[in-house]
Amino acid sequence: MKKVVLLTLGLAISLMGCISIRPANEAGEIRRIKLPMGYIPNIQYAPFYVAVDQGYFAEEGIEIEFDYSFETDGVALTGAGEISFAVASGEQVLLARSQGLPVVYVFAWYQQFPISVVSRAVLGIASPADLRGKTVGLPGPFGANYIGLEALLFEGGVEASEVKLDTLGFNQVESFVAGKSDIVVGYAANEPIVLRAQGLDVTELRVSDYVQLVANGLVSNEATIANEPELIRGMARALARGIEFTIANPDEAYNVSLKFVENLKDQDKELQMQVLNTSIEFWKAERIGYSDPQGWENMSAVMAKMGMIPAPEDLSKAFTNEFAP
Numbered sequence: 498m499k500k501v502v503l504l505t506l507g508l509a510i511s512l513m514g515c516i517s518i519r520p521a522n523e524a525g526e527i528r529r530i531k532l533p534m535g536y537i538p539n540i541q542y543a544p545f546y547v548a549v550d551q552g553y554f555a556e557e558g559i560e561i562e563f564d565y566s567f568e569t570d571g572v573a574l575t576g577a578g579e580i581s582f583a584v585a586s587g588e589q590v591l592l593a594r595s596q597g598l599p600v601v602y603v604f605a606w607y608q609q610f611p612i613s614v615v616s617r618a619v620l621g622i623a624s625p626a627d628l629r630g631k632t633v634g635l636p637g638p639f640g641a642n643y644i645g646l647e648a649l650l651f652e653g654g655v656e657a658s659e660v661k662l663d664t665l666g667f668n669q670v671e672s673f674v675a676g677k678s679d680i681v682v683g684y685a686a687n688e689p690i691v692l693r694a695q696g697l698d699v700t701e702l703r704v705s706d707y708v709q710l711v712a713n714g715l716v717s718n719e720a721t722i723a724n725e726p727e728l729i730r731g732m733a734r735a736l737a738r739g740i741e742f743t744i745a746n747p748d749e750a751y752n753v754s755l756k757f758v759e760n761l762k763d764q765d766k767e768l769q770m771q772v773l774n775t776s777i778e779f780w781k782a783e784r785i786g787y788s789d790p791q792g793w794e795n796m797s798a799v800m801a802k803m804g805m806i807p808a809p810e811d812l813s814k815a816f817t818n819e820f821a822p
Contacts, residue, residue, distance in 0.1 A: 528728060544743045601817060610641070624653060625702065648802055
């Protein structure tokens with residue numbers, strides 16, 4: 498893992514945020530929420546750190562324990578009712594529901610899909626159609642990178658068979674720098690920034706410029722929606738405030754993140770601010786937390802076409818905008 502890290506679907510050590518908390522109800526109970534984050538501590542989680550540091554969760558009577566464990570399958574645990582929330586992306590929700598897990602996407606953190614295809618500028622890759630006949634490196638045939646690439650090819654009228662996929666693991670930058678890969682798929686707030694910082698001339702195709710898909714957000718389950726809707730509203734309000742603060746005050750959000758990301762102070766601040774500001778581009782919305790129905794339609798159709806789910810899902814059960822502040 499280098500200076501900049503990317504959001505993936507893995508799950509690692511826990512970190513308790515120490516905050517002053519008001520009672521959640523008249524009985525003085527505090528709701529302690531263990532929240533699987535999907536990756537290690539990172540500047541891209543700034544809205545969550547801000548919401549803890551500024552007391553937004555505390556005002557809702559909620560205490561958050563961030564769970565970064567790779568051993569934790571947050572979506573499965575949420576679907577089984579063992580925990581109430583996880584941070585996950587749209588394809589994880591549809592995969593889980595296709596397996597009978599009653600998970601529901603209740604708050605959209607990312608408003609745009611943050612995946613990009615990065616190529617050497619000399620190749621002249623200016624549109625998805627230009628990928629025809631090329632070899633593209635990516636972590637593997639799974640996760641957001643894979644979904645994003647396939648959706649991009651579909652939008653460009655390119656058949657999957659017309660592109661050769663090269664499985665790299667999460668080593669896109671190393672492979673690109675070493676000259677082993679000329680085109681890679683990664684997160685817009687990671688690979689393109691790192692490669693440009695190393696002086697490489699690259700072209701970037703952002704999936705979100707061509708198709709709307711569902712990225713990371715807050716996932717709960719049908720039981721929590723039925724039995725504890727106010728808990729979900731509290732989580733949504735606090736996170737929305739954290740996002741709003743971060744968008745308006747990125748420098749302050751960086752300083753807050755220093756308290757939660759142990760090695761952040763040792764990393765290049767300018768580079769980390771580029772990561773944060775690029776991430777902010779994907780969080781902005783007229784209504785923070787709102788999940789675009791068209792994005793879900795597109796995601797379901799692409800996944801069904803890829804054979805990742807047997808058929809398009811009943812999306813009325815997969816997500817809700819009831820809790821978007």
